[in-house]
Amino acid sequence: MTRTANQTGNRYPLLALTGVSRSYGPLQALKPVDLMVLPGQCIALLGVNGSGKSTLLRIAAGRDTPTAGRVSYRGQPLREDALIARAEIAVAGEASSTYPDLTVREHLMLVAVAHGGGAQAPGLVDRTLAECRLSDHGNALPGSLSSGQRQALQLAAVLVRPRRVLILDEPEQRLDPGARKWLAGLLVREKAAGAAVLLATHHVELAEAVADEAVVLLDGEVIGRGTPDQALSRVQ
């Protein structure tokens, strides 16, 4: 699918995937897909386990190379190692290990400082901890956190840094209903701030609350797309 300038609402796409597919030996995990993510837009990928959502996200983050097709960021071919990708694309969701001897606050400090937080880093970390409901656990070791709190830590790690694109793989996992509501609000604020959000989720309510466009995948193939309501009704 190719979008014209008008269709993109007169905004340059940040991330563009054109005819991207991925095969592992004889298994085609992702059939050719086009995707264009604009600033302030959220695209939700929906589908059952093994439908190709995470594969598509990894490719969009530059962490996997497509078998065919092209991925570009700001019009240039995307490379995970490129400085601009590291500075602007924030990825959360892949199983993340932690330093066993560093506290939650120290982990976030490290990320904030690495992204040029400088003197503002401590304040930024405190605000992020508060936003992610981790203020009481700032001095705890990550090993002592519950699974939901660890998920919140992963989200905090992307919020404590500057970003133009947010790539989130099932961020609602292990979050309680209250935290899921908070997550939806957070993503809406991110969009309002101009960030592009690419989100894989099993939670239709979350997609409906935040996504401008939904892409439904099954066996690596797009079987529906449009607004979340349209996409889901087509599939049904």
Add this chain to the structure above:
Amino acid sequence: MTAEAPAIERADSTDETIRLLRELRRTHARKQAADLAFWLYLAAFAIFSYGGWLVAAIVRALRRPPPPIADTPMLLRAAPGGLAALALLVLVVLLWDAGWRGPVVIAQPTADWLLDTPIRRDRLLRPRYRASVLKLILAGAATGLVPAALLLAAGLGGSGLGDSLRLAGVAMLNTGLLAGFGAGVAAWAEAHSYSRLRLATPLGLLAAIALAGLAALTAALGLPAAIGTVLLWSGPWGWAAQAPVALAGGSATLWPAATLLLGLAAAAAITLGDRAAADVPAAVLRARAHTLGHMSAAVFNMDVRRVTTAYRSATGTYGRARLRIRPPLSRQLVLVWRDLTALLRAPSRLAWSALLALASVALGALAVRAPHADLLPLAGALILGYLAAAGLCEGARLDGDDPRRSAQLPFRYDTLAQLHAIVPCLALAVLAGGPAAVLTIITGHARLLILVALTIAVLVGGALVNSFRGQLEGEMFEGFDTPLGNSSGVTITLWYVTGPLLAVGPMIILWYKAINAGPASLAIPETVLSAALAAWLFHITAGRARRLKTG
């Protein structure tokens, strides 16, 4: 169109980040240094407490090197090829290591928390690379003691302490330089042609075997000395071998030039590696860090199975061949079909088993030479045979790892455990029985063939006992205190070696006695006892399987 979203402006905070990380982890680094010092102390204490005799023997050998023996001239002829093969082996090990781990390696949390930040990769990766190079050079230098010791033992160590130390010194220097060269090449390959590295390892191994074969031929047939000269100039492995060959009395007059060449090559490779270290892709670094994380956890839990699984996942050595065998019509044959398919789809495992079986038969042939059996070759033959059998029991191990995997099969779990013996027994009959039959035809002595035939079921039985041992339980780590220390070490070792101990131990005794009883002693008692032992091992396997099933 409206303006493009502006790029995020940021100052380079690499130094600040690395300083912060170092500061935050200072306590951890101190603890690591203290742990290392403790282990070094413990190793030194153990060497001087329990290995005092060994240290004394080494000092004695250095002061008065053994005199030349009858075979010394022959060994000297073999030295160029043999030492070049050893040096090439060092390089092959480094290339193999680079294929899944490599000299540029970072901790898993660093990969997860810092790789996708915009800090400069060279400041993050080069210190790791340099530390790896230093460690590899030290390890390489220590490896140099092996050829030095071999030359000393062969009576080629000169006449006094000075000669011995000089020989050991140049051997250590040259293997250290060779390791530095290998580390640099490995880092470069990690950054540039990662996939080709996998091809380099088996090719290097084949070349090392060819060099060793050439060395043996040179020694046995007295091939022209020019061949040795060509080998010594064939590459860094040959340059590394020249100084020890020269000091041992061989022909390598230009060894200072070769050492200089090796030094220059090592310096160039290390510099090249240093530049390349910053370019190792994040995906490679992340994958390797995760593999090492999994491996460390598995080693910490003493779970050998998980270590090999993590290694195979990293190197992609799982079932590359996509061979299909038509499913059987009879459901009774489904397990045999599955085991056979698994075996044929992992040709490397089959090849290793074939190699081990061949080595086992060769040692077995050496052991059963009438009129007296040698204990060491016999034990070696049975141990290698066990390893070959264990390699063929992968299907059993998979079912042993997770009893749910075979829940749909039309067998009781304990019966299924025993049925897993069919394919390994048949495969071993071909892999070991074939070469044994050939040797029997050539020599006219059937004893080796009888040994192989009677041992197969026992060895497979032992491998099955181990396959169905279940998970290592946490309680085993606790053990109980005895006057000789905590029992957990012995318990865990026994947990791992029960199968080979029960299979190989009795067979060594049985066959050692039978062979020494003379050629008139025929195999009837051995047949009965071997069959009884195999039946007992299958019985234990079934018992273990029942315990696994009931949890």
